Structure formats: structure tokens, C-alpha cells
Amino acid sequence: MNVTAHAVAAATAAPLEARGLTHRYDSKVVLDHVDLALQPGSVLGLIGRNGAGKSTLIRAMLGLLEPQSGDAFVFGEPALKLSDPVKERLGYVPQQPDALAWLTAAQMFDYLSRFYPRWDHRFVKDTLQRWKIEPDKVMAKLSPGERQRVDLVRALAPQPELLVLDEPASALDPVARRELLREIALRAGEAGATVLFSTHIVSDLERVASDIAFLHEGRLLLHCPVDETKERYARLWLPANVAAAAPTSSLGKRRHEDGSLSVIVECDANGAWPDASRLPGARIDTLGLEDLFVEIAE
């Protein structure tokens, strides 16, 4: 491939893409043929229970882990062989940051800023102040929450085009969490950054995510725009006497003790629910993402 063709491919490629990613730990399947592509400027919330494979998926998509099969690409480059220019466009915050812990935050920022032409010194200074982090304390001595905040600042300061956050809010208090979400939202909306963040706190995701992906037992069950998810799926409850007429659903079905049945259904292109919703006694409940997630993941 000549240089121009390569540049065109890189410009049009999804910022982050997984194709058929499959991975096992011992005999346990943690990723089962996962296909996932992020559109430029989108904010994808990756949701799943603890142990669903979120961190493994993120690590495999970034080339930090070699999957048993399948491929991952960052800006069109194979994730396992990223070039330095592509790495510069990427910001990643792992769930438990521990790199460079013997430095103070100020030392680390000073060191890292030399590698990034777009490093935002002002943002670093303002944010550390606002988040009340002592820049001259050795990072190993910071609390887990402070450590996570330092790492978020580190990932945001180079103004990356692709930002990947693994459970970014887990150690943050509500105020800092809201502030982080604001930062994510505005960067995506204004700077056109693409964001992937994993969480099990659904309300965080509902604020800022444009798209949502449900990962359950290593499989991707759902991947669509947040608004559409809310408008397209609902829970259909059928009393026992008509429960046999329940439509098939790949997403979730539960039989209750009295013989009644709940099933997750999808509306058609005209917004109409399946025929069974018009049976006598049938009820349709629209769902927030958290309820939908619980129904699917149970």
C-alpha cells in the first residue's frame, strides 16, 4: 500500500474496532466472538456485570492482551502493532492505575508532557487544583480515588482523539464523577473525540453515552444508540392464561411463580409492539436502561 492509500485508510477507519475477538482464561470463555466498532465522535458506554469481560475486551481492543482469535484495530492499525503516531492519539485509563507510582504527580506530568505536542498544561493545573490533589506528593501515597483522578488528568491532558476509560468512576465521589462526565461529554461534542468507557453504574452512562453496548458472559448482546434503546425495547407481561402465546425473544424471558411471564420485546419500524401485547390482560412497560440491563443479565 502506498503512503496516500494508507493515510486514506487511516482517516476513514473506525477509531476503535474489534472483529471476532475471542479469549479464554483456562477453560472459561471470557470473550466470545465480539464484533464492535466505534463511530468517530461517539461516546460508547460498555456495560456488563462484574466479570462479564469488560476489561478483557478493552485490553484486547487496545492490543494490551493478545486474544486467542480475532483482530482489533485502533485508527485502522492492528492493535498489537501500534505505531507511535497512533499511540499519541490515544488516551487510556486502566481500572487500577499503578504506573510510575514512585513519582509525584507534578513530576509525572512534567515527564509525560514532553512526549505530547498538544499537552494541555492549563487543564492539568486547573483540574488538580479543583480536585484538591497535592502535586508534590508521591503517587504511591495517594488514596485510590486521588490516584484515579491523577490518571484521568493524565489521560485527558494530551487531548486524545480516542479516550478509553475502564470503570473511570469507580473510585470517584459523586461530585468528581459528575465533573468527569461533563468533561467526557464536552470533549466528545466539541473536540470530536471518540470515547469508550466501561461501567456498571448505568445512570452515568445514560447521561453522556450516545451508544450503549451490553456485554454479558463474554458476548455482546446489544449495541445501539441510547435513545433508540429506550424507545425500541420494552417488557411485555403476559398473565398465565395467555403466557403460551409469548413471542420468542433472544434478550430475556422470565416465568413468574403464578405462571405469568415477562419477556423483553422489540417494536417494529412503525413503533408497534408484537401482536401478543394486544392479548387480554397483557401489559407493556417501557424500561430505563438499568431495568433493561437487569432483565437481560439475569
Add this chain to the structure above:
Amino acid sequence: MDASLLTIQPASAEPIYRQIVEQLRRLIAGGQLPPGELLPSVREVAGFHAVNPMTVSRAYSLAESEGLLERLRGKGMAVATTRRTSQTQTQRMALLEAPLAALARQARELELPAEPVLQRLSKLMGH
């Protein structure tokens, strides 16, 4: 108008962009937002509520297409000054489609025949 006038409930089953349009509709109908009043920018709303700016843009565009808002060149969005009389009855009926569908569904769930429901609705509308 201040961005804090809006309330966002992210966990609701109603998408955020619809929540915004509904509130604008109410605030305008109730006179809290007079014609010509400038709306906060997309950035202000997104920043204040920590929501995706694209969601706010979508809400504003929908409100504009419904004639609630108008785009002022160089100033952003404002409450429409001219009540759009050009909206046909069909267009106005379309706005009622969702609540009517919800009403029909609930009536069915309660196993009510159409006749008494329609009578009641008629009375509520003052006929």
C-alpha cells in the same frame, strides 16, 4: 433562560432529548418562557447537566421543527415569536399520536371498551 431551569432524569425510560422537548413545550405553554426569549447554548445545557451535547442539539432541532423554537442568526435558539398557524391539523394531530397510543394501550389493559373512554375524553375536552 438558564440551563438550570431544565431537569434531566437520566434513569427515566424517556430519552433525554424527549425530556428536554417536553419541558420546553410546558415552559412555553405556561408562559415561563415568553416569545423571543433566548435559550442557553447547547454547550451550556450539556455542561450544566453533564449530558452529551448531541442530545441537546437533537432536542433543539426537534423543538424547532415543531415550531416551538426558532434559530436566530448569530444568537442561537429563541422561543418562536410567531405562533406557527401554518401547521395543519394533521401535523398537530401527529403530536398527539404518542399519548393517544399510550391511552389506548392502558384502556386495553384495563379491558375497557372504546365507547365510555371516548365519552369521557370528549367531556374532558369540553364538549
